[in-house]
Every structure is written in structure tokens, then in C-alpha cells.
Amino acid sequence: MPPRSPRVPGTGDQDTKSARTRRRILESAAHVLSRRGYAGTRMAEIADLADLRLPAIYYYFPTRDAIVEEVTITGVRRTREHVVAALDALDATATPTDRICTAASAHLEMLLRESDFAAAAMRNAAQLPEELRAAGLAEERRYGELWRELFAEAARAGELDAGLDPRGARMLVLGALNWAPDWWDPARGTLDDIQETARRLVRNALGGPCQQF
Amino acid sequence: MPPRSPRVPGTGDQDTKSARTRRRILESAAHVLSRRGYAGTRMAEIADLADLRLPAIYYYFPTRDAIVEEVTITGVRRTREHVVAALDALDATATPTDRICTAASAHLEMLLRESDFAAAAMRNAAQLPEELRAAGLAEERRYGELWRELFAEAARAGELDAGLDPRGARMLVLGALNWAPDWWDPARGTLDDIQETARRLVRNALGGPCQQF
DNA sequence: GTCTATATGAGGATAGAC
């Protein structure tokens, strides 16, 4: 019998062997998915990475799409949780601009270091077949809402250049971050470097009243 | 015998029926490729779109990969040509910042309106198998060089925030643009609107000495 | 020269017996 969903919703699975194997499958799938895209993701490659024989996967998941669905939804959820945690850790004196920069930094961290899940989710959303895309929609909306709110706060505070369309600006910023897995090379610069550059670039970009200091 | 390469290298094909059909195949392939990704691109879907029976494609191209290769290389080349043309049309008084904004605007135009080729090339570069990626490398490098030079000019002129890593900034900007096909919806705003937002966002982002005016 | 109908064969997801 495949392991059931975790009893404590936010906490993750128990640590039985079965739960570990299931996790290993998902991690492998996330890895493959993030580099090969939806259609290029082969069960055999997932199995290899997870160090399993292919049919064993069917003990844990009914279909390939079920794996993809769980990976993408998890990717978005974890990213949101990570970003929320980073925002919550901010001082109450942080400005809306600070909050956007912090969110960008956390988003990038998730994408580049924490988890293939995030990369798999963000990079493939547009390529998923209709049913799968629909399954992830609620989670995506929730994360989108977070960013919409961040930009809305900045706009209200007069920290968002009034010449910018908020939606366009928000999507361009997220695109800049989401594209990073394509070119970022840990050998050419630390994660910290690129986060620093991203924060600075974003801070400039929002460009309310002159930001240089 | 399949039609030979055009006699006049820079000029594109003649307008024989054969040349038109060949073009139709490439356009269909670009369309499919840009939405489905490399592995998801089916010959049958290309054939449908091109209004041909599948085997007819093999009269024009030896393999699926040959089509993908031509689409991606063409996509990058056309984008570069379009951007170069936009830059050449600029006044001699244009600043390095103006030039970057113009390039960004032209890049976006290519991606969103001019051509599925551009979207197919940019969105799939990372997913291509080794041989295909190698085939497009020269063209990609050439386009990359153009952007590197644009940023270098800005840096020399003191128009690039000294706190920004030039490579990181450049790649983040390009990512912002390349992601646009994922979310831009012509029904929600004109191309002009998003170009305007992109130009403004980029101008802010580079953020040399204060840019507000 | 420009294509169509049909065949082949590989690779791949899934089923079922062990």
C-alpha cells in the first residue's frame, strides 16, 4: 500500500523507508523535469536517478502525470513558503521596496539552490497539458497573489515608479528570476553574488523617487 | 530533389511554390516548438499546421532535428538582425542606456509579435540535445556578444550602476524579456504598453546616476 | 518535382505475474 499523505499537513512525511523512497522519486523527477521539460521527462531516467527499477515507481505513483503534478504543485508551494518566511523575518521597519527585494532574493535562492522542484514548476508551467495545469492553478494563484500584494504595497507607498504598469513590472521581474536557472553557473559566481545583483537591479528597477544612496 | 539553399545568402528564398511550402513547414515548427518544447514537438502537429500529410515533410527535411536546428538558428539570427536594425536607426546622440532600452524593446517585439522563431529559439536553448545546441552556438555567441558590448559601453560611460555585476545584470534583463511569452496576453495590453514598461524598467534598473526626469 | 498511403521499428508507459 502506498504511503498516505502526511498526517500533519505542513510538516512533511514520516521517515519510514517507504516515505524516503517516495521522496527520492519526487526529487529525481523534479531534477529531470527541470532540465528536460514536460515531454522530455522519461520514467526510466527518473528511476535511474532514484536508483530504482522503473516498475517500482508504479508502487508509489499511479502515472507519470501524477508525479509531475505533485512535483509542480510542491515546487510552487515551497517557493511561496520560503518567500513568506523570508518576509516574516524582516524587521517591521522594512519598506515595501525592501520586501520586494527580499522576496526576489528568496525566490532566487529557492530556484538556484534549494530545490529542483521550484525550477521544475516555474520553467514548465506553460508547457503542461491542460489537466495538469489546472491542477496547479490554485497554488499558482496563491503565490501570484503574494507578489501582486507586494507590488500593490509599493505602489501605495509611492515606491513604484508611476510610469510602470504594475502587472508588467511584476511579471518582468519574476521572469528575470525564473530565467536564472538557464544561465547561472555556480562556478562563475556564488549564489550570494547573484542575489546581491538581483536585489540591486530590482531596487533600481522599481525606481520610485531616486534610489541611489 | 529538395530545393537547394537560396542563391543569395542574406536574401531568403525565392517565391516558388516549393520555397513557400518549405517556409510553411518552418513556421509551423517554430509555432509548435515555442509552445511544446523540444521533446513535445511532434512531426504530426507540424504537418497539420502546415496543412500537409506528415511524410511530405520528409521531402523538404531529412529529420526532425534538422527542422529544429534551422528554426532555432533562424530565431536567434533574426532577433539579432532586428535588434541591430533598431540600434542602427538610432540617432548618434543616443546614450548607451538608450541603446540598451532600444535593444530590449526590439528583442521583445521579435519575441512577442514578429516571430515564433525567436520564442522557439530562446525558450528551448537549454533543453536541446548536445548536438543541436552545438549547432546553434555560433549564432548565439554572436547575439550574446552584441549584448555584452551594449553593457560594456554603458559601464564605460558610467551609466551602469557600479554595484551591479555586468554579466548578472545582463542575463537578468534578458531573462525578464525572454520570459514574456509565458505571460503576455495581447488581450490585456498592447505590445506597445509592455515595451514601454520594459524600457522604463530597464532604464531604472541600470541605474547609473539618478535617472528620474 | 511534389506529394500520399502505408509499413517498420524503436522507445516508452503501464500491467501483471512473481
Added chain:
DNA sequence: GTCTATCCTCATATAGAC
């Protein structure tokens, strides 16, 4: 959990038709 079998989808080959 594994091994083997099935069945399907797909790129590509072959043999012509017009």
C-alpha cells in the same frame, strides 16, 4: 519491491501517384 510482456505513439523508410 523486480522481471517480463503488452500496447501505443512516434520518427522515419518505402513505394508509388499525379
